């Protein structure tokens with residue numbers, strides 16, 4: 723009996739830690755989404771794109787968002803998206819800011835997928 727109480731307490735503790743961690747990660751993704759100006763085109767929570775050319779990315783699979791944004795920004799996906807993402811990249815460079823790293827794109831993707 724005591725053992726099973728111990729075990730459930732352990733799992734409760736683990737769940738509490740895990741959910742706090744998840745919230746922190748998502749918040750960081752939201753900050754990065756704005757810091758790297760993704761919102762300027764993809765809109766609020768990636769769900770209100772500013773034009774018909776821009777896809778909705780909020781609520782989609784995190785793996786997909788990360789893979790595609792890394793490919794677009796890295797230049798291996800060559801579409802109109804590259805030109806548009808490139809434009810933001812060069813503006814970022816001119817303002818002495820740096821573009822998103824693959825890790826940051828992963829954090830953005832994790833946040834967006836939960837919208």
Ligand code: HEC
Pocket residue numbers: 755758759760761762763764775776777778779786787788790791794801802803804806807809810822827830
């Ligand atoms: C200047 C406008 C602009 C900005 C800023 C921008 N995007 Fe995009 N994004 C686009 C356009 C346009 C497309 C789709 C073009 C195409 O048809 O391939 C796109 C496509 C994507 C896709 C692929 C979606 C799909 O359905 O294939 C992802 C993921 C994405 N963007 C993520 C991001 C992230 C993350 C950021 C911030 C680091 C960002 N975008 C910033 C314009 C923008």
